[in-house]
Amino acid sequence: MPSVDDMSAATLSTVPVADPAAPRSIVRQLGVDSGYVLLGFPLALASFIVLIAGLAVGTALAVTVIGLPILAGVLYAARGFADIERLRLPPVLHQPRIRPHYRAPDPGASAWRRIFVPIADAQSWLDLAHGCLKVVVSLIAFVTTVVWWAGAIAGSLYWAYDWLLPRTPADGSLNELLGLGGSGLARIGLNTAIGVFFLVTLPIVVRGCALLQASFGRALLTGVAEMRNRITVLEEQKRAAVSAEATALRRLERDIHDGPQQRLVRLAMDLGRAQQQLGSDPEAARRTLDEALVQTRETLHELRALSRGIAPPILIDRGLPSALAALASRGVIPIELTVDSELGTPAGRLDPAVESTAYFVVAEALANVAKHSGASDCWLTVSRVDHNLRIEVLDDGVGGAHVSKGHGLAGIADRLRANGGMLSVLSPPGGPTEIRAELPC
Known part of the structure; x- marks a missing residue:
């Protein structure tokens, strides 16, 4: 495995995009x-x-x-x-x-x-x-x-052979x-x-x-078979899209309910208590307002974190490499990031839907590494290969990850399948774990 600088949370390096396959002579x-x-x-x-x-x-x-x-x-x-x-x-x-x-x-x-x-x-x-x-x-x-x-x-x-041909006048x-x-x-x-x-x-x-x-x-x-296969793929993508969106909405609803909503309820109660304390105990009202101000700041912080999970502004403004670098820098374990440099240029930027899906896949994969892998190092590679965007996440954890076990991998698979991609997971017991995603671009 490549070495990781323990002093940095994430390392960003660029590699040239591979040339497409040469046409047949x-x-x-x-x-x-x-x-x-x-x-x-x-x-x-x-x-x-x-x-x-x-x-x-x-x-x-x-x-x-x-x-x-x-x-x-x-x-x-x-x-x-x-x-x-x-x-x-x-x-x-x-x-x-x-x-x-x-x-x-x-x-x-x-x-x-x-x-x-x-x-x-x-x-x-x-x-x-x-x-x-x-x-x-x-x-x-x-x-x-x-x-x-x-x-x-x-x-x-x-x-x-002209001279060999017999001729008459x-x-x-x-x-x-x-x-x-x-x-x-x-x-x-x-x-x-x-x-x-x-x-x-x-x-x-x-x-x-x-x-x-x-x-x-x-x-x-093969015409009928191609049509049937295409219909089957479209049906699977539709089911995967519905499942992925339902999962994302349930998670967003849970995060809002468990985080900002509870803080806003407490904020309303603190403001009501401060209003009652203004006439009888101004000092207590001031302390209550200070606590309400802290609650407001924490609520804004959680809302920003939720918005980054949906569509981070850096992804829209600066492209996928910068967004992934920012995501990797917030990792709880050292993450070495290798990404194609052309993906961040105006000419090499991907479709917004592809960039959003790729960001979601990486965010979920890194979250699983942090929560369940027990890894000390992680390597993330993003490259364009044969009109596909390939995402590889490798960690030195305990292994045993599987799509059917959940931990967000099922959601990643549904999101990829909805966009015509696929997910493969290689995670033997004892590790390491390799998650590879292919996304048409």
Whole structure:
């Protein structure tokens, strides 16, 4: 673990923001797209033959008992071809692999119920439609890719084999038809220029063919799954937001009731007692007013502390690094803070909602460290990684922290989930404890 200066409560250091991942090279992407298209046609042809033949036999025999198992087998075969295609999509679309949730038979289901499961599953029929129709799209992409590769190779290297081609005086050439003359230099120059055109446009054309084929596969094989996953994520975020706001309101209500409200009640009583004492005992009234003044100051101090927990002015005025530095400086144990310097610049500042959520996460995490960890040192790192804001809180305490145990971690998880983020906690018994939060920014 890094050393901490015992003489300071918090140390602020800055690190440069990591550069985003470099884009994939044109040559590498051309190889990926070409392999995807060229291999896609044989696979499409095989799936077309297998699925069309099986579908024809299963449909013809559907009136009998034999046709249903054949039809179910065809749908399972379509699922297999679809899974192969899903494995091939991520390198082309630059997206993670998504596999839809297929309907599964109930435990202990009979054989006939198991046969009807794929027949009643909508995604299985989408897989079948993809396996039967993909051959058309694949044929167009395959022919175009082969033609462009052939034109690029044959044209750009024409100068190397022109002398090997047999010719007769009666043969007409393209350069003569275009009025460029019949010399060898004109012939080589024209064919080489055509080859250079094919070579220059090759990455664009092959990329377009790959995206055409991949987009067709994505629409049928993962489109419904993506929509369902998105709906599920939005529902979870909505529930998490409601839970987080309800928890925050209950905590705020409790803090106000236990703190400023009780002090204001006592302040009102002190003022009433002082009013009664003014005529009979002015000295006692003065002492009572002094106590009321102390109560007023303490109430204002508690209200300021509550407001800092909601939206500290320094966060709005100076940004997340300064707000976190101020928060760490008030820690009861030494806290070493490392934060990206660009997060505090006007160009690098995050969305106000992201900054507020990040501040809440850090404040709650540090509060848990102070109350429950028994730690003597704490390390806080805030960085931007791949369009995400990463927050890491590490302490040398006794460990044993878990989201289900409460201590504010459940509230952190809900707040992050409501904003599309996630929380991970690694806290073995005996420590150390590492809390990592990822927040899209």
